Amino acid sequence: MISKGLNDLRILAVDVFTSGNREGFKRTAILLLICAFPSLLLSVLLLLYLLYTLTCDLGVSGGIAAIHGVLLTLALFLSQRVRCLFTLFVISIFTKKSRSLLLTAGTSVVVLGNIHNTLENLTGLVRSMICNLRAKKASVIAPFRNYVDMLKWLADILQGVTDLGVFNLDSQLKISPKVDLEHFRERLAQAELKLNQSVKYAVTFINSVSSVKEGVYPVISVLALMIFITLHVRKYCRDMKYKNNFISKKFIDFDKKQKAEGKQHVLPLTSEEEKLYPSLPSLRPTAQEGKALLKFGIPIVSHLVAWVIFITVDALLYCFVAIITTKLSEMESFHVPLLLSLKGIATLIGVHLGEENHHKDFSYSVTLFEKQCLPKPKLLLHNSIVPLAAILLTLLVMAPVAAKLVQIRLMVCERFYCTEAEERIKYLHAKILRKRLKKRREKESSNSLTLLISKPHFWCPLLFPEEVNTT
Structure with a gap:
């Protein structure tokens, strides 16, 4: 009995919607409800589009969506062509x-x-x-400073060696x-x-x-x-x-x-x-x-292939940059050893007076890539x-x-x-x-x-x- 009533209602709704015959309150109410439902649905979609896509104000979006819903409902209700x-x-x-x-x-x-x-x-x-x-x-300047310091240190050592007491x-x-x-x-x-x-x-x-x-x-x-x-x-x-x-x-x-x-x-x-x-x-x-x-x-297949190519290129570039970042971050600094050792022997008329050893470390390290620039x-x-x-x-x-x-x-x-x-x-x-x-x-x-x-x-x-x- 319920299924028969629902089937009769469906047939009546289809007939009212397609023919536009609004004789009687029941047929008019059914047509109005049928026209209002899709209008309400489209108005909600329009409201979401205006809010989140075009970033309009809530008041403006709500007003436009409401006017759209009312106009569409009236157009559907009054016109069979619409x-x-x-x-x-x-x-x-x-x-x-x-x-x-x-x-x-x-x-x-x-x-x-x-x-x-x-x-x-x-x-x-x-x-x-x-x-x-x-x-x-x-x-770039740091290694040159080390070499300068090394030369100055050599100059001080040589200055002490050449001081013979008789002449300086x-x-x-x-x-x-x-x-x-x-x-x-x-x-x-x-x-x-x-x-x-x-x-x-x-x-x-x-x-x-x-x-x-x-x-x-x-x-x-x-x-x-x-x-x-x-x-x-x-x-x-x-x-x-x-x-x-x-x-x-x-x-x-x-x-x-x-x-x-x-x-x-x-x-x-x-x-x-x-x-x-x-x-x-x-x-x-x-x-x-x-x-x-x-x-x-x-x-669909041709577009899907193109989409996969674009996404793959993007993913491969990401992997390339990520691998470079990982390898550079794991790379140790290059250590340049610069050890200087001087041995001085003092003699006077062939007589061994003393011996001095001088050691100095001028080593430095160079990083290939700075950590903060990775x-x-x-x-x-x-x-x-x-x-x-x-x-x-x-x-x-x-x-x-x-x-x-x-x-x-x-x-x-x-x-x-x-x-x-x-x-x-x-x-x-x-x-x-x-x-x-x-x-x-x-x-x-x-x-x-x-x-x-x-x-x-x-x-x-x-x-x-x-x-x-x-x-």
Whole structure:
């Protein structure tokens, strides 16, 4: 009993929504509820889009979403054409146009996300090199200071050795290390400035493209989809040949009516005609639907390969920079041993007076890469893999359904445009009859020609004169 009531309610709701007959409070209330539910759902989605994508204020976003919900509910409630376009719009999410939109969105996610991350990793690597060169300015002078100290120490030792008491050899060693770093600093500053300009330009370009994609692309996509749907409805109503090759339930009823009135009928169809005119709806997959499914899946596979390449390049660059960082951080400092030992022997007229040993350590260490300048790569795969997984899952759901959506769209138009559907049924019925008549005439002509050729008088009319019927 409950299932029967629910089924009756479903039939009534479909009839009210498609016909627009609002006679009575019950039918008006049902139509209003049906129109309000999708409007509310779309208004919530619009509110989230304005808040989190376009970062609008809560008051502005709520006002726009509320106005949109009210206007859409009124339009659906008052106009049968709007209800048809809206239904086809929802259905068209599973069509090739929506597939193209999803693939474009996936490509935008991969290209913008991974290229942005790759650019940051490359920039960090170059910045670390500049930082290391800047840090090496001090370490370049350190070895020279050690050599200067060593020479000064030798000078002091030699000064003590040459002091013989009789005369004093006074030698002064003045050494001042000077390394010209101005040119080095200037080149580093130019390299860093050029790097910052390039990064700023690239980041600005990526952010601009991302902003346009997030703000304008959904609007353009919706407008393009609505234009496609409007053209589809227009062709359905005005062009009798447009996708008019399906045998629907209304066609069967019309043919039965023709048969009952003693007029020509076409059902049942021949095996050849069944291939040309499939039933609507048809759950059994046909060869044409298999080809459509294959055509639907080829762009998905090609885009998936491109996405994997972009993500792989980003991941490989991350691994490359991470390995370099690890190896450089584990590398020990280079120790340069510089030990100086002097042995002095004092003699006077061949007599050994004493012996002095002097030792000094001037060793120093040099690091290949400064610890504070090591690059720190980033790998933000979740920024691209999560939305890509959602897009691929949607495409996988769409793939088996896409082949049947042509039939579904035609069924929707048939429900909303009954007059045009009847005209299309009459046109298809007459078309099948014309084809049968043409085929019958061709067959009769072929049979008569075959019969004529088989007679002897056709080949030898003098020997075998044609018999004339005198009756």
